[in-house]
Amino acid sequence: MATWKCVCGFTKEGRCKPQKCEKCGEKGKFVKAE
Numbered sequence: 001m002a003t004w005k006c007v008c009g010f011t012k013e014g015r016c017k018p019q020k021c022e023k024c025g026e027k028g029k030f031v032k033a034e
Contacts, residue, residue, distance in 0.1 A: 003033040 005011045010023035011033060020027050 004030040005033040006030050 001013055001015060003011055003013050004018055006018075006021040006024065006026065007029045008021060008024040008026065010021050012018050012022070012030075017032075018030050021029060
């Protein structure tokens with residue numbers, strides 16, 4: 001399980017990269033959080 005972070009600061013856990021941020025609505029802005 002990986003933790004993904006959006007440019008807006010929203011974080012989400014999951015196996016694959018989320019397509020769209022639930023908080024800001026941006027697409028493709030997620031990066032893997034270390």
